[in-house]
Amino acid sequence: MDQQLVQLLVNGVAVGSVIALAAVGLTLTYGILRLANFAHGDLMTLGAYLTLTANLNGVNIWLSILIGAVLTIGVALLCEKLLWSPMRDRRASSTTLIIISIGLALFLRNGITLLWGPENQRYDLPVATALDVFGVRIAPTRLIVVGLAILAIAALHYLLQHTKIGKAMRAVADNTDLARVSGINVDWVVIWTWVLAAGLTAIAGGMFGLITAVRPNMGWFLIMPMFASVILGGIGNPYGAIAGAYIIGIAQELSTYVLPSEYKLGVALMVMILVLLVRPQGLFRGMI
Numbered sequence: 001m002d003q004q005l006v007q008l009l010v011n012g013v014a015v016g017s018v019i020a021l022a023a024v025g026l027t028l029t030y031g032i033l034r035l036a037n038f039a040h041g042d043l044m045t046l047g048a049y050l051t052l053t054a055n056l057n058g059v060n061i062w063l064s065i066l067i068g069a070v071l072t073i074g075v076a077l078l079c080e081k082l083l084w085s086p087m088r089d090r091r092a093s094s095t096t097l098i099i100i101s102i103g104l105a106l107f108l109r110n111g112i113t114l115l116w117g118p119e120n121q122r123y124d125l126p127v128a129t130a131l132d133v134f135g136v137r138i139a140p141t142r143l144i145v146v147g148l149a150i151l152a153i154a155a156l157h158y159l160l161q162h163t164k165i166g167k168a169m170r171a172v173a174d175n176t177d178l179a180r181v182s183g184i185n186v187d188w189v190v191i192w193t194w195v196l197a198a199g200l201t202a203i204a205g206g207m208f209g210l211i212t213a214v215r216p217n218m219g220w221f222l223i224m225p226m227f228a229s230v231i232l233g234g235i236g237n238p239y240g241a242i243a244g245a246y247i248i249g250i251a252q253e254l255s256t257y258v259l260p261s262e263y264k265l266g267v268a269l270m271v272m273i274l275v276l277l278v279r280p281q282g283l284f285r286g287m288i
Contacts, residue, residue: 003136013246014146015253016246016248019226020245025199025200027236028197029194031235035097042105045108046112047198049205050072051065051205065206077194123209168184228248229244240282251268
């Protein structure tokens with residue numbers, strides 16, 4: 001195989017790992033809360049900037065990512081208290097919720113620009129020499145990003161399949177009213193959904209900062225690949241979102257072999273459309 005193609009494939013796996021974590025959070029909020037959250041990408045950006053702030057103040061990068069995730073979860077829970085819970089109580093339509101999420105996205109993005117400025121910024125990390133594997137240059141940070149994504153996905157799988165809260169989340173995703181009359185505390189499930197969604201997304205933002213610059217619109221440019229991954233994998237299915245994210249991430253990078261990089265997003269969306277023409281429900285259906 002062409003060496004350049006292998007290089008692009010490696011890059012695509014790293015980008016797909018970041019998109020996968022964020023897409024899982026997006027599909028959880030849709031599958032459980034029935035919320036198509038267009039502010040999800042900006043929560044990712046917020047996580048990256050909170051990680052940056054901690055790191056530039058002398059905190060270890062891994063602890064900084066954890067701090068960024070915890071603080072982003074706090075912001076998400078505050079939004080749940082002030083916005084989403086009152087809207088659910090009023091039985092707001094899906095259109096209303098989408099408009100509110102777009103407004104929240106603009107608020108977060110402009111708030112980030114106001115606090116941190118519009119310029120690109122980078123973590124305070126030593127320059128690491130790229131590994132040369134059979135002529136393919138692999139940055140150590142990309143390997144770390146993939147490894148962290150695998151660990152996070154494995155932890156999510158264990159939580160969904162083998163813990164009480166994970167089974168409750170799956171039950172609420174299937175039928176909220178039935179889960180409530182069965183004795184499941186739906187409000188507690190909602191809180192856990194935001195903890196997982198915001199936490200995974202913030203970690204994705206922190207990891208994306210390892211392989212590129214941190215900038216105010218980074219999450220906005222990734223929101224379409226996130227939605228494409230969710231739709232491609234099957235709306236509401238976290239495993240499908242992961243598979244879709246890797247397909248989208250790899251397709252985006254491989255497309256630059258023959259097309260300018262400006263067309264990456266268009267190619268990724270075209271892949272989604274072609275797959276959905278063959279399998280309209282996506283790769284998977286419902287929460288497993």
